[in-house]
Structures are given as structure tokens and as C-alpha cells.
Amino acid sequence: MIDKKELEKxxxxxxxxxxxxxxxxxxxxPEQKEKFxxxxxxxIKKLYTPEDxxxxxxxxxIGFPGKYxxxxxxxxxxxxxxxxxxxxxxxxxxxxxxxKRYKYLLDHxxxxxxxxxxxxxxxxxxxxxxxxxxxxxxxxxxxxxxKDMEILFSDIPIDKVTTSMTINGPAAIVWAFYIANxxxxxxxxxxxxGTIQNDILKEYIAQKSYIFPPEPSMRLIVDTFEYGSKxxxxxxxxxxxxxxxxxxxxxxxxxxAFTLGDGVEYVKWALERGLDIDKFAPxxxxxxxxxxxxxxxxxxxxxxxxxxxxxxxxxxxxxxRSMLMRFHTQTAGCSLTAQQPEINIVRxxxxxxxxxxGGTQSLHTNSMDEALxxxxxxxxxxxxxxxxxxxxESGVTNTVDPLGGSYFIEWLTDEMEEQTYxxxxxxxxxxxxxxxxxxxxxQREIAQASYKYQKEIxxxxxxxxxxxxxxxxxxxxxxxxxxxxxxxxxxxxxxENLRKNRNNQKVERNLEKLKKAAEGDENMMxxxxxxxxxxxxLGETCQILRNVFGEYEEPVIY
Amino acid sequence: xxxxxxxxxxxxxxxxxxxGAKVVARALRDAGMEVIYTGLHQTADMIVEAxxxxxxxxxxxxxxxxxxxxxxxxxxxxxxxxxxxxxxIIGGGIIPDEDVPKLKKEGISAVFGPGTPCxxxxxxxxxxxx
Numbered sequence: 001m002i003d004k005k006e007l008e009k010x011x012x013x014x015x016x017x018x019x020x021x022x023x024x025x026x027x028x029x030p031e032q033k034e035k036f037x038x039x040x041x042x043x044i045k046k047l048y049t050p051e052d053x054x055x056x057x058x059x060x061x062i063g064f065p066g067k068y069x070x071x072x073x074x075x076x077x078x079x080x081x082x083x084x085x086x087x088x089x090x091x092x093x094x095x096x097x098x099x100k101r102y103k104y105l106l107d108h109x110x111x112x113x114x115x116x117x118x119x120x121x122x123x124x125x126x127x128x129x130x131x132x133x134x135x136x137x138x139x140x141x142x143x144x145x146x147k148d149m150e151i152l153f154s155d156i157p158i159d160k161v162t163t164s165m166t167i168n169g170p171a172a173i174v175w176a177f178y179i180a181n182x183x184x185x186x187x188x189x190x191x192x193x194g195t196i197q198n199d200i201l202k203e204y205i206a207q208k209s210y211i212f213p214p215e216p217s218m219r220l221i222v223d224t225f226e227y228g229s230k231x232x233x234x235x236x237x238x239x240x241x242x243x244x245x246x247x248x249x250x251x252x253x254x255x256x257a258f259t260l261g262d263g264v265e266y267v268k269w270a271l272e273r274g275l276d277i278d279k280f281a282p283x284x285x286x287x288x289x290x291x292x293x294x295x296x297x298x299x300x301x302x303x304x305x306x307x308x309x310x311x312x313x314x315x316x317x318x319x320x321r322s323m324l325m326r327f328h329t330q331t332a333g334c335s336l337t338a339q340q341p342e343i344n345i346v347r348x349x350x351x352x353x354x355x356x357x358g359g360t361q362s363l364h365t366n367s368m369d370e371a372l373x374x375x376x377x378x379x380x381x382x383x384x385x386x387x388x389x390x391x392x393e394s395g396v397t398n399t400v401d402p403l404g405g406s407y408f409i410e411w412l413t414d415e416m417e418e419q420t421y422x423x424x425x426x427x428x429x430x431x432x433x434x435x436x437x438x439x440x441x442x443q444r445e446i447a448q449a450s451y452k453y454q455k456e457i458x459x460x461x462x463x464x465x466x467x468x469x470x471x472x473x474x475x476x477x478x479x480x481x482x483x484x485x486x487x488x489x490x491x492x493x494x495x496e497n498l499r500k501n502r503n504n505q506k507v508e509r510n511l512e513k514l515k516k517a518a519e520g521d522e523n524m525m526x527x528x529x530x531x532x533x534x535x536x537x538l539g540e541t542c543q544i545l546r547n548v549f550g551e552y553e554e555p556v557i558y
Numbered sequence: 559x560x561x562x563x564x565x566x567x568x569x570x571x572x573x574x575x576x577x578g579a580k581v582v583a584r585a586l587r588d589a590g591m592e593v594i595y596t597g598l599h600q601t602a603d604m605i606v607e608a609x610x611x612x613x614x615x616x617x618x619x620x621x622x623x624x625x626x627x628x629x630x631x632x633x634x635x636x637x638x639x640x641x642x643x644x645x646x647i648i649g650g651g652i653i654p655d656e657d658v659p660k661l662k663k664e665g666i667s668a669v670f671g672p673g674t675p676c677x678x679x680x681x682x683x684x685x686x687x688x
Contacts, residue, residue: 119572119623131601134628135572208574208598249577334577338672371672373624373654447580454581458675467673480654556597558580 001057002050010050022046039293040251041452042415048407056410061306065400067320069309071302071413072401073359074324079397083111085362086387087164089330091116091141092374094487095151098141102156104377108384112362113156113194114164116140117174122209124170124542127491136488139374140166144491145537147498149177150184159187163194164239164328164362169211171198172220172525173541176532179232183533195236195285195328198224201262201433204554205442207244211542214434216549220524221266222273225280227525236285238266239328245442246289247334249450252300253416255289257423258442260307265433267315281312281322288360290351291332297351298403299412301327301358307417329355330364336371340466341478344368349386356390357403363387373480440557447558495537502535510534511544518548563687565616568596568605570633573623578650578672582618585676586683602632606640614645615687618679619666621651627660634665644688650674 036044045052056062063069066076075081088105090113091098102113117140120132126144127136136142143149153163158181167174175196182192200217203210210217221238228237242259250258263284270280286304290297308325317323331351336344345368352365365383367375375383391397403409430436437443456462463469514527531541567583569576576598587593594612596605609617617637619630630649637645649661650670658669667686670679 119625123572125572131572133571134625134632135623138624139573139622203574208576209572247575247577249581336672372652447584450577451581451584454585454676458677464673468675477655480656554597556595558576558583558595 002054007051007054014047014049014051038252038296039291040253040296042253042419048411050407052407052411053414056414062404062410068313068323069306070324071306072404074305074326074361076400078359078400079356079391080400083391083397084356084360085112085162086110086384086391087112087114087328087362087364088380088384089114089116089164089166089364090375090380091118092481093137093141093483094491095141095143095148096490097137097484097487099152099154099156101377101380102152105380105384106156106161108381109388110384112162112164114364115152115166117165117167118142119209120144121174121538122167122169124173124211124538124546126495126537126539127488128495129539136491137483142491143174143177144495144539145498146177146180146532146535147494148491149181153178153181158182158185159191164197165194166197168197168200168203168207168209169217170538170542171196172224172528173532173538175224175235176525176528177538180529180532189232191234192232193234195239196224197241197287198238199241199262199287201265201437202241202244202259204437204552205245205258205262206248206250206446208554210552210554212545212549213552214437216518216545217552218266218269220545222270222275223523223525225266225270225283226273226275226523228283229275229279233283236283236326237280238283239285239287240266241287243287243289243330245446246291246332248446249334249453250446251449252291252293252296253419254423254445254449256300256304256307256416257420259286259288260304260311260420261424261427261433263308264311264315267312271315277312277315277317278319278322281317282319285361286325286327288327288329288355289332290329290355290358292335292347292351294350294354295409295412296416297354298358299409299416301329301355301360302401302404302409302413303416303420305359306413307420326361328362328364329358329360331355331366333366333370336366336368337464337466338371339475340472341368341372342476343466344371345382345386348383349390352387353390353394353396356396359401369478369480372478376479376481378479438555440555443555443557498535498537506534507531507536507540511536511540514541515544515548518545562590562592563616563683564592564594564612564614565618565683566594566596566605566609566612566614567618567620568600568608568633569598569620570600570602570605570629571621571623571625572599573621573625574598575622575651576620578622579618579620582620582650582676582679586618586680589680591680591683602629602636605633606636606642609637609642609645610640616646616648616683619647619649621649621653624652626651626653627657630661630666631664638665646683646687648679648682650679
């Protein structure tokens with residue numbers, strides 16, 4: 001905290017400066033806008049000084065990296081010790097095609113894998129299910145059974161490379177595919193590392209690939225926490241995600257508030273089960289968006305770490321490891337333009353830089369062509385090179401939290417924290433996270449924010465380069481990824497063969513046991529593992545749970 | 559004719575990206591149209607049934623998963639089969655340029671990609687509704 005006398009002096013000088021310097025300047029030449037706002041529509045002042053952060057106690061509120069409240073970073077050395085993991089989200093077509101892409105990415109310096117699944121997989125349907133029509137491999141790779149998982153990771157050292165899997169509704173089953181594949185390859189569960197997204201709350205709120213109603217979904221998630229902390233200790237059993245909330249149109253503050261609120265909700269459910277917070281909390285991880293407003297994003301990450309540390313302490317965590325928030329970042333897909341796609345490279349570079357200055361643990365940089373289709377090989381290579389330039393050439397990795405202490409950044413960090421707590425109060429008044437979902441609170445907040453943003457673009461209150469300003473008469477053509485058209489046929493054939501050649505009696509027995517477990521209150525993970533080991537498919541296993549738990553239907557709000 | 563233009567905004571298939579569909583639904587409503595939004599995860603049958611029940615003039619399809627060549631076409635074919643030839647069908651989402659002529663041939667009159675101002679969609683509907 002700054003000395004009172006000193007503060008008075010600064011205030012006096014600031015008022016002087018405003019009167020003698022600033023006011024006379026804008027009298028002659030007004031500023032470009034009457035009001036300057038960031039992307040969340042918060043007003044930003046012309047200048048920040050020690051006055052704006054005079055209430056901050058450095059040791060208590062900011063502190064040191066690797067120490068509570070972790071505002072400046074989760075490690076003492078940050079990128080001086082080890083760079084972030086460069087992890088490009090990838091998946092398309094068949095397991096064979098995606099396996100090739102993973103090898104290509106690893107060959108070009110990627111340091112972790114990240115699986116995008118197609119829609120049928122995300123909803124727990126096999127490729128040959130009627131609702132899978134037209135969707136095979138379109139938005140990611142199709143994985144209908146352990147067989148597909150074996151192909152997806154063939155010749156990839158899963159004992160060394162960590163893998164993140166964006167899967168939620170059927171996360172426990174797909175995770176079981178991964179574990180079973182490792183076991184079959186003679187790699188022990190204790191050494192495989194990675195993440196399953198497994199965050200169902202944000203599915204109801206934003207991404208909408210839910211299957212079961214909230215209560216059984218939460219039970220499944222806590223099952224994975226419990227199983228993971230005992231048997232797969234290097235696995236992050238959840239990635240509590242703001243990314244999709246933001247992509248659905250929220251502001252940065254909403255992303256922060258809703259995501260951390262979800263995080264606290266998961267912890268409460270696990271505590272209710274009787275799990276030891278210091279056993280499961282170290283494996284909770286987070287996932288944020290990095291959008292266009294550079295400083296707002298940086299402040300968001302910093303605020304997120306401090307809020308999480310404080311809340312975990314309140315919830316009874318004792319180990320520092322349980323209080324530190326590790327997170328992955330992906331640049332904002334929704335900020336990319338279909339117009340002049342090459343300029344997306346520049347957007348991504350700025351967004352990636354914000355994530356690094358905010359202290360991310362891993363990063364996906366989007367490819368320039370993602371407003372048109374899934375990324376081509378060239379586009380994804382440039383995206384990866386973008387992070388490599390940030391890491392190797394820009395010099396931003398030389399010191400920890402280089403923006404710490406900036407009057408503006410520290411003020412904005414505090415401001416976003418305060419707004420987060422205000423949102424939490426509103427959710428609390430609605431009865432908590434689940435009632436707020438059922439009442440459509442989040443969905444309405446997000447829909448309003450996204451409509452407002454679109455209107456501001458339509459009315460040119462906000463500029464989007466290449467879209468409402470600086471347009472070209474003729475848009476450039478860029479090559480689009482082509483997929484193997486035979487992939488779907490091959491996949492369906494593979495499923496047919498699998499169902500013919502496996503021990504079907506064993507499959508039936510295992511599915512029956514899973515049904516019993518689901519009807520009772522045992523941890524379902526061991527039963528799911530038995531099912532997938534006997535080559536029960538994703539659809540078959542999920543159908544058992546659908547029968548027991550039912551399916552969720554959302555309230556429609558726009 | 560004083561009847562308001564009636565629009566069904568629909569999300570076919572499993573795709574959960576609904577930001578665009580909701581923004582467009584609201585913009586059309588603000589432009590004075592009667593808007594019915596189906597919600598997510600609709601089959602072609604469900605969409606066509608809703609179009610008939612609600613007696614709409616326009617069906618707007620939104621899809622970002624890449625399955626548009628199958629699912630948009632399914633809806634167009636089924637609408638025709640049910641005698642709804644006079645319904646204006648439009649689409650939006652992540653749709654590569656080269657697919658647009660093929661979709662038009664199948665009866666999807668216009669495709670609006672990312673970055674389209676809502677006003678363009680409103681004026682297109684007003685001009686082309688049958």
C-alpha cells in the first residue's frame with residue numbers, strides 16, 4: 001500500500017496534469033470517442049496511476065509467483081523454467097487420418113495432443129446410429145470403440161506425450177477407452193497423463209453437448225474424480241471451461257464468473273461425496289478463451305487465479321497445490337473472420353500473446369481458416385509457428401508476469417474480481433448453479449451479450465477489420481481441408497466386424513453389471529472399464545446409462 | 559396482406575453452436591417478423607413438421623458442424639415432398655464457398671456466412687418471401 005502523503009502528492013499532480021495538459025488538448029482536438037469501453041463494455045479511463053491501486057497490499061493481494069494467492073503465476077519460475085505446452089486441438093474424419101495429423105504436429109514441435117471428437121461421439125452415439133447421419137468426422141474424429149482409440153494413438157508414445165480430450169457427456173467412457181488402450185499397450189495407469197474436459201455444467205450453459213440430466217451427470221463426474229485420484233494420479237479429471245461460454249457470446253467477465261462458479265460447484269459435490277479436497281483438487285484444471293481485448297484477457301487470467309486460490313482455501317484446502325489454478329487457453333474461434341482469412345493470423349498472434357502474458361499452462365492457437373472449415377495442414381502449421389515465435393523470439397518469457405504492477409492491469413484485475421463476485425451473488429439468489437441453469441439465467445445473460453455485440457458490429461460502433469471496415473471487393477481464395485470420403489464406410493465396416501468378432505456374451509454381462517451399478521450408488525468407472533475392455537461400443541455403453549438416467553432437454557431462450 | 563412474415567429458425571443435427579441462430583432469431587423478431595426457434599438437435603422430420611404446424615413462410619437453417627450438405631438438403635427435400643414448395647429456405651453457418659451453388663441447386667435460396675450483418679438477412683427475406 002502506498003504512503004498516504006505520497007498519494008496526496010500524486011493526486012495533486014494528476015489534477016494539475018488534467019487541468020493544464022489534458023483539458024486544453026482535448027478542447028482543441030476532442031478524443032476519437034466520447035467514451036472508451038473494453039470488450040465487456042466496461043468504461044476504461046484515459047490514465048491509471050498509483051491512485052487506482054492504492055488499496056492494494058502487495059504481499060497480501062499480489063504476492064509472488066508459485067505462492068498464495070498465485071496472482072502472478074502458478075510456478076516460481078514460470079516460462080524461465082519450462083515453456084507452456086503447445087497443444088493444438090485436432091481431429092477430423094477417421095482415426096487413421098487424425099493419427100496422421102497428430103504425428104505431423106508432433107514432428108513440427110507440438111508438445112501435447114488434444115483430441116477433437118465428431119458430434120456423434122460427443123453425444124455418445126456410434127457412427128452407424130441414425131442420428132449420426134451426415135456428421136461422421138465433420139467436426140472432429142469419430143471414436144466409437146476401443147478399436148478406434150487404438151488406431152488414433154498407434155505409434156504415438158502415450159507414456160510420454162500428454163493428451164487432452166474434449167469430451168463431456170460420455171467423458172467417463174472415452175477416458176476408459178484411453179486407459180484401456182494404455183493398459184493393452186503395457187503402459188500403467190499411474191504414468192499416463194492428460195485431461196478430460198468432463199465439464200457438464202458449461203454444456204448446459206453454453207456448448208450444449210449434454211446427454212443426461214444434471215444430477216446423474218454430476219455423479220459421473222465425481223466418480224471420475226474419485227477413480228482418478230486413486231488410480232490415474234497424473235490425469236486431470238476435469239477441465240472447467242469458460243471457452244465455450246465465451247464462444248456462445250458471453251463477455252470476459254461472464255466467462256470468468258460462470259466458469260469459476262462452476263468450479264466451486266464441482267468441489268462442493270465432491271465434498272458431499274466425502275472426498276478429501278487435497279486429494280482431488282490438485283487434478284482440477286481450467287480452460288479459458290483468449291479474445292480480442294488484450295489487457296482484459298490478461299487481467300481475466302490473473303483474477304481467475306486469485307479468486308480460485310481464495311475460494312479453495314475457504315472450502316478447506318490445505319495444500320497449496322489444491323489452490324493453484326492451472327489452465328489451458330485457446331484463442332477465440334468466434335473472433336475469426338471468413339473475410340480476408342489471412343489476417344486471422346495476426347488476431348491469433350495477439351490473442352496468444354495475451355494468454356502467455358496471463359500465465360497459461362498450455363495454448364492452442366487457432367488456424368486462419370477456421371471460420372471456413374477445419375484447418376488445413378498449412379494453416380495449422382502457421383498457427384503452431386505463431387506460438388513458437390511468441391516463445392522463442394518475443395522475449396516475453398524472460399521474466400515472470402511482466403505486466404504485474406501495471407496500474408491499469410492491477411486495477412482491471414481487481415475490477416474483474418469484483419464483478420465476478422457480483423455475478424455470484426445473483427446466482428446465489430436464484431438458489432445456486434443448477435437452479436440458475438434450469439431458470440435459464442446464464443443462457444439469457446449470454447444471449448443478451450452476444451446480441452448486443454452483433455448489433456454494435458452491425459451499427460459500426462465496433463470495428464471488425466475486413467468485415468465492417470477495410471473490406472475487399474473480392475475475397476481471396478484459400479485452400480480448404482479435404483477429407484477422405486471413404487472414411488465413413490471404413491468406420492461402419494469396422495463397427496460391423498467388431499460386433500461380429502468380439503465375445504458378445506461377455507459384452508452383455510459387462511453392460512448388465514454397469515446397469516446395476518448405475519441403478520445403485522457405486523462408482524461406475526470400474527464397470528465402464530470392463531465394458532470397454534470387452535469392446536462394448538460407445539453407443540452401447542452410453543445407451544445403458546441413457547436408459548437408467550434419462551436425457552436432458554434444455555429450456556429454449558434467445 | 560398484413561400478416562407478419564413467419565420464420566422458423568432451426569438447428570438441424572447434433573451441432574450445439576447456437577449463438578448465430580439466436581442472434582438472427584432475435585434480429586428478425588426485432589425487424590417485426592414472427593419467429594419460432596426450434597431449439598437444438600432437430601431431425602429433418604421435426605423441422606418440417608414444425609414448419610407445417612406453424613405455417614411459416616421462411617425456414618432458416620443454421621449449422622456449424624459441416625454436415626450441411628446432408629442435413630440442409632434433407633430438410634429441403636422433405637419440405638418439397640410435403641408440398642411446402644412456397645417456403646423460402648435460407649441457411650447459415652460455417653459453409654465453404656464451393657458448397658453454396660450445390661445447396662442453391664437443392665432449394666436453399668441463400669447462404670449467409672460469418673460476418674453477415676443481420677440487416678442483410680432481414681432485407682433478403684423481405685424481398686424474397688413468396
